Amino acid sequence: MPTHYQGSNQQVAALDLFIKLTRASESILSKLFKPINDAGLTASQFGVLEALYHLGPMCQREIASKILKSTGNLTMVIDNLEKRQLAQRVRDTKDRRMITVSLLPAGKELIASIFPAHVERLTQAFSVLSTEETVQLNNLLRKVGHHVATLSVDRQALTS
Amino acid sequence: MPTHYQGSNQQVAALDLFIKLTRASESILSKLFKPINDAGLTASQFGVLEALYHLGPMCQREIASKILKSTGNLTMVIDNLEKRQLAQRVRDTKDRRMITVSLLPAGKELIASIFPAHVERLTQAFSVLSTEETVQLNNLLRKVGHHVATLSVDRQALTS
């Protein structure tokens, strides 16, 4: 997948790295969620169930921030989980703006039955890396991630 | 962002790495495409225009394989580009099943005006890494990417 762009070496390297990063991520994601999709869950639904399973009941805004989605999106995803009796909404009595979402038995069973195999596949996927390489990758991603988070305001203003 | 899961060290490390990888990818993607969205293009539209810009006219199936999307999806994205006079469809006269998609002047101008700044932001994003670190990250991602691609058939059968 060569980059068809004539720029400086640094620019070509950045484009190349960007493509590799997103492709690796997408490739892992699609392979990983195939069995989950086959089990009848979308990635978003899985994300919500997993959050509720490991962190306990939460309001929708909390879930949204955990899985990095908009609250409007959460309304739809949880609608679909409710239709299938996998989760439930309970209006908070103290603060009636909030709705606490929790797993129903069917949802708990489902996520409990799916999650271990998911982790196993994930472990398999990264098993090609040595312990040291894992640490390296972790550090490099953290470095880039933090840097990009920093860029936001200044660069946004400069470049738009 | 701790992992709330009790598994083996290897499993916890894999989960952690997976989260970092996808978050880094998503974080870079969202920052990077913000200015492009502001310019009135979605990520998919940008992807199609960029492919046509750097690789020349192509049929929809080729575009789909370049940007890793389904052909059904391409129909919609190109519909939207056509509506805005950014690209055009031309039915192939030799093989009437195919449609060659090419840039219209407005599309060419738009992508030409957007792409350099895009590359610059990308370069900025990765500028936090040294040349050596860039090579490292590249190699690690290639390693994982290739391995995951390999897993497909066997694991899919085993785990579903």
Added chain:
DNA sequence: TCCATATCGTTCAATGTTAAACTATTCGAT
């Protein structure tokens, strides 16, 4: 020539996704 098969693109149904406008509720400052 004719037919089975493959290929290209479209359509459909279902779900996801966001930003923005909106409703209901709460909270804080005066």
Added chain:
DNA sequence: ATCGAATAGTTTAACATTGAACGATATGGA
């Protein structure tokens, strides 16, 4: 106490995304 600001969730419009079914076209072999 009241009113303006903030917060939680919903709705809407527009676009994305896929898999599966489908129509049109091409191709190769009988």
